[in-house]
Amino acid sequence: MEEHTPAYVTVSNMLTDISQLEPFDVAGFDADHTLVKYNVKALTKMIDKIYMRVITEDCEGYPKDIADLYDEELINFSFNGATLDMNTGLLVKISEDKKVIAAYRGFTKLPDTEIEEIYGKDRIFNEEYSVWHYRSLDKGYLGFHSYFDCPVISLCAKLFDLKTQGKIDKTNEEIFNDIRTCIIKSYVHYDAEKCYKIADYGYFFTEIINDTEKYIQRREDFREMLIKLREAGKKVFIATNSHAEYTNLIMTRSIGDDWRSLVDFTASHCGKPIFFKEIHGTRKFFRCDYESVNLKGKECDVDDLEETHTYLEGNCKDLEEYFKKLIDKDEINFAFFGDHFITDAAISDLHKNWKGVAIMEELNHEQVEQTDESQLVGYEKYWGSFFGGEINGEWHKNAWVKFAEEHTSYVLPLLGDLKKLLDK
DSSP states (O other), X not given: OOTTSOTTSOOTTBOOOGGGTOSOSEEEEOTBTTTBOBOHHHHHHHHHHHHHHHHHHXXXXXXXXXXXXXXXXXXXXXXXXXXXXXXXXXXXXXXXXXXXXXXXXXXXXXXXXXXXXXXTTTTBOOTTOSTXXXXXXXXXXXXXXXXXXXXXXXXXXXXXXXXXXXXOOOOHHHHHHHHHHHHHHHHOOXXXXXXXXGGGSTTHHHHHHHTHHHHBOOOHHHHHHHHHHHHTTOEEEEEOSSOHHHXXXXXXHHTOTTGGGGOSEEEESOOTTHHHHOXXXXXXXXXEOTTSTTSEEEEEOGGGOOTTOEEEEOOHHHHHHHHHHHHTOSSOOEEEEESOIIIIXXXXXXXXXXXXXXXXXHHHHHHSOOOTTOSSOOTHHHHOOXXXXXXXXXXXXXXXXXXXXXXXXXXXXXXXXXXXXXXX
């Protein structure tokens, strides 16, 4: 680390040598924010503008000039790991011991006295808040964790700020439903019956298609990493929640138009964490068929699966059996890399012979001097360090750091660090 890096900017389970993963036969990767590296600042700005458009075009009761009411700088409010308390309309940062480190009503930070009035002297957010319960509609809270989720934090703050100012007449539940509308109108281009072409759905995909280089990095080091893994005798697969057409777009930009030849298996629209929860092999893979209105072709048993093809849905049990057959071994080991600490790394880590590795870019962000070229937004201005904060003068670790330390095998600051470890 750099000399100026605070001691708390660390994790206890850093991956520092490739031998820590051995023995492993198969390396799996999420796509978005893992094998596909976005320019997060540009992405956040773009999504924020789209949300402002959707909120005025598809939702009722909001000022038409909402986008002009808030400075673009407020994208820095988009903190990875913030939680929306739907009961109070507050956005909060939660510690490993479930205490509220910081809370905002709109963009106004609450003093300690008000936090204690709302959550009690001990500032306990919710006793059920945990790695497997970071979202609970029943209890009225919703945790956000990914760089696609982050812009929702700024959106929440804007809408609840408008409510505080009396500029909208909405209940918390109505605001939450409008937030859901923004998300669905931006990303969910499919249902059980039909999958819409991404160029014909919403504004997000059009922006990515029209200016792919602005939002997604070309990563020759990732390409070389995949080649090196396969040269070492490892099998490689992708498991992403993105649908097939978008997967091809972003992987082509990141790795090259021959990306399929560098991986042994691709599962798109795989529905993590369900993909890893379904252990009985009942949620089958479907071969991707672009002639089908929902892109679902043949339903496949393990014996039907073939290398280099793209499949939809599926489950990790059938994936394991497929690779056992491919490698011709009764027992094989997996390493899976993803940016979502829980739905990528922690959930895969639960399985025998799997090691889940979480990509924690905040490690890199807070270890180096920040400039205009920094990858992440400047969340520290509002939320302080990702790694925790002080309550009454005492340091408390961020719950999300604890989740990564206790429920994943290892953490990497950047996926590019895996390439460096392979080169050692």
